[in-house]
Amino acid sequence: MTALSTVRRSWLLAPVSHPDRVSDAPSAGADVIVLDLAEFVAEPDKPAARESLRDCLLPANSTGAEVFVQIDPELMLADLSAAVWPGLDGVVVTRAETPGQVVSIDAIISELESRRGMSPSSVELVLSLETAQGNQNGFEVATASSRTWGLSLGRADLVMDLRPEPSGETHLMQYLMQRLVTLASATGTVPIGAWWRFPDRGLLATPENTLVAAQRGRAIGFKGSFCVVDNQVLPLNAGFTPSESEVAAAHALCEAYESATASGTYTMVSVDERVLTPDIVGQAANTVALADACSTRDRFKAAAVKGIPVPVP
Amino acid sequence: MPSSTRRLKRSGLTMPIVTPRFINNAWHRGCDYINMDLEDSVPPNLKGYARSLVRESIPVVNKGGADAVCRINHDLMEADLDAAIWPGIMMVNYPKTEYGHEIERMDAIITRLEAERGIRPGTVEIGANIETAVGVANAFEIVTASSRVRDFGGASGYDMSRDLGVEMFVAFDQFVYGKGEVELAARAAGREPRAAPFTPNITGSVSDPDRAFAEADAARKCGFRIGGGLHPAVVEPQIRGFAPSDDEVSDARWVLREYRKLSRTGQTWVQVDVSSVDREASPRPMASESYLGRHRVIDRYEAARAEELLQWQDLCQERDQEKAEAIDRVRAAESAESAT
Amino acid sequence: MPILVRRSNLIVPAVEQRAVRRSWMHDADSVTLDLQAGTPDSELPQVRETLRQSISLASKAGAEVFVRVNAQFVYADSDAAVGPDLTGILLPGVESSETVAEADSILSELERKHGVAHRSLEIAPSIETAAGVWHIRDIVNASPRIRQVGIDEAALAASLGITQSADHDPFVYARGRLCIEATAAGVQPVAVADPMGVQTGDLSREGMVNVATDLRNLGFKGIVCGHPSWIAPVNEAYTPTESLVEYYTQVREVFAQALAAGTAAAPFAGRMIDVPVDEWAKDVLAMSAACAARDAEKQAALAAAAAYFDPSVPVIG
Secondary structure, eight states, X not given: OOHHHHOOOEEEEEETTOHHHHHHGGXXXXXXXXXXXXXXXXXXXXXXXXXXXXXXXXXHGGGSOEEEEEEOGGGHHHHHHHHOSTXXXXXXXXXXXXXXXXXXXXXXXXXXXXXXXXXXXXXXEEEEOOSXXXXXXXXXXXXXXXXXXXXXXXXXXXXXXXXXXXXXXXXXXXXXXXXXXXXXXXXTOEEEOOOOOTTOBTTBOOHHHHHHHHHHHHHTTOOOEEESSGGGHHHHHHHTSOOHHHHHHHHHHHHHHHXXXXXXXXXXXXXXXXXXXXXXXXXXXXXXXXXXXHHHHHHHHHHHHTTOOOOXX | OOGGGOOOOSOEEEEETTOHHHHHHHXXXXXXXXXXXXXXXXXXXXXXXXXXXXXXXXXXXXXXXXXXXXXXXXXXXXXHHHHHOSTTEEEEEETTOXXXXXXXXXXXXXXXXXXXXXXXXXXXXXXXXXXXXXXXXXXXXXXXXXXXXXXXXXXXXXXXXXXXXXXXXXXXOSOHHHHHHHHHHHHHTTOEEEOOOOOOOSSOOSOOHHHHHHHHHHHHHTTXXXXXXXXXXXXXXXXXXXXXXXXXXXXXXXXXXXXXXXXXXXXXXEEEEOTTSOTTOSSOOOGGGOSXXXXXXXXXXXXXXXXXXXXXXXXXXHHHHHHHHHHHHHHHHHHHHHHO | XXXXXXXXXXXXXXXXXXXXXXXXXXXXSEEEEESSTTOOGGGHHHHHHTHHHHHHHHTTTSOEEXXXXXXXXXXXXXXXXXXTTEEEEXXXXXXXXXXXXXXXXXXXHHHHHHTOOTXXXXXXXXXXXXXXXXXXXXXXXXXXXXXXXXXXXXXXXXXXXXXOOSSXXXXXXXXXHHHHHHHHTTOXXXXXXXXXXXXXXXXXXXXXXXXXXXHHTTTOOEEEESSGGGHHHHXXXXXXXXXXXXXXXXXXXXXXHHHHTTOSOEEXXXXXXXXXXXXXXXXXXXXXHHHHXXXXXXXXXHHHHHTTSOTTSOSOO
């Protein structure tokens, strides 16, 4: 997996039926632009949206964002035929529910990849487990295709009709989010989501609340999140990137441990009364590595905006 | 489930069937169902006597319009079912359900008794109660074991606490995982989740009307429709707590009107600024329910919630009327009797 | 099934001789000598050589002794540990039933080799990854040797790319799943290492009692402690208090009188006492008796051990 593909902090949804949203999306700074054919495209607009999709792929990519297309599994053949063209990085499947569905999607993509001169298995999948059935079948769904890169709850709060509790937390969401993070890691995929709470709803929130949702989401294991509005993108990027003070503390911890254990014999190392175990050091090393990968990703996007050709890191 | 056959379970009293004054007084409390207990509140030496009371108690609890429910013993399933499945029984609660095959066996026995005793097939519901770790672990196989399981929940409370060896009344939610498993299983199987938001109860009170109202109110706002209790003092607050307020009903009508406008535009969602809406207009949005400051999102999900709310209000009103009429009939008959 | 009293489990690096020499002094119900964390591979052979002595030392005050083996050296590490004073091995990073099955057959072989009773040694799997959490049911049912299973939160966080903090709890699901599935299988769930994101040095003794009490109220039957300062608060949190014992003794009396009078529900101190409350009372009293028995056992062992050791060394500390 390339460094580029591991840092996918912000996934901006842009409905293909809204040309202004599609043309504005690349300037928002998202790691991934998700051209939507499913959730935000009204039924009568879908045929025209599919027609125009191919021409949206390359412009969306112009600022260094990766490009995914979000499809409706009930309309998979038409949606995938419109989406799988050179320039496509992946497909987001709304309401993913059964392994059979995912197997069919995989097969259709394979066929289109070969017919349209794309490298085999280049198109990745992110599966949105938005229904109870999708979550119940989560393990089988997640392991149905080797293309599956990530799992998300999508807009489960709306699709499953989960409402805020008096605490402000959305009912059942703590359980579903932590279950998804576990499921993703257990199946070798990446959990995508943020810890939203009232008044956030359906991936929609103010920039301030989006930042907090991203920070909380990272604290429980999410690596990036979808969003609906352009002004949510930078808060997502910031919230899913370790802060400077976190990185500094993690660096210091790793260095203390390394210098103390450099001799190769056992030494007990404490920092601030904490006995450092390999797992605590491992957590810090993860933070440092993530910060590095994020800055690589940001440099790549900055170069793309200036039109400097940069090889994929 | 078609709404015409849906039985409302907003409030219900569980009482020992061997205590006649409880059973004989329960009918006028106004609850949606009365749960006649053969299990924990009946001492072992009285189980046989308790069974002999169920058939004659069904019309007693039914006479105020409440549905008759019976909680049987886990280890005495067959004998208890034989005593409980008579015309007028709406549901049988099976405690400490742990395996799908228990529910399958129960379904088969009920099916036979329905046929023998002239009850319409498939109408008696099974309440499969999850009260142990094994039950949580097998939740999905249990909820899908019979179509008689119409609603499903549990994984908290006394028996669950005992099984896990934890204190029951603590200030945080100990059962997030178990309740989550059970609710997900219910939803995945297409059954109604029997759930509620967590509210800390460190006193263990079962008779506090304010608390009962607050819990029912929070459950309703979260989309849940099922309640129950042990004390008559909680019946009325529960019925009140599960009823949509006038403001919510007005809000739902406003949402549906805005959604009809939206659907003519070819958009899938819109943000409506509600700060300038005339507070006297009807229907009008609720002030406190805005998602993004002054703005409300209108989309198909909001419309679906609004529709459900209006249907729920109708169901509540119909059910309340049904019970009021039943109680009136009993009172009229009683006064006619005392007049003669 | 008799109650297994394993409230506190002190984990010490087997390589750290000073900690090993003191490991019996802290009143832990069990001690785990760790061959994994901190021991460089180059020092392993030397540590293995003295391991049986260390185990015997750690068990002097009646603690059950486990050895945390390295996942890649299960045979060699266990071979150095198996003997009359070993209770079992702590198997790190278990993700599937196959890993348990392999360890099971290794222990069977070593039991024969070292003349230890067949099937007497335990395997305590440690769950350290999401795959372990997800496949927990297969794991806890993989061997009759399993009587406890642990969730190592620091390792789990590292494997998920999470930095633990007390602000946001990422493991409500994982802990709940472990407690439910372990309990369903008749296996004791235990918490391991920085539970609830709380690290050694962060808390007062009272704070530790509170954390341990919360863990007990989630269903954990004990805590593997990375530092001796955890032991006393953990034992305290897991032992029913005198007032609780007194209350439930009265509950049992009231209920017995009610039954004799022909009812299964009687009011007492503002609550209704019925069958489940009486069952609960039985559980609390049984746990209290089991803790007392375990403490007496440890006291007796300690007294016997004191005869062998320098009495000037403080016993608890």
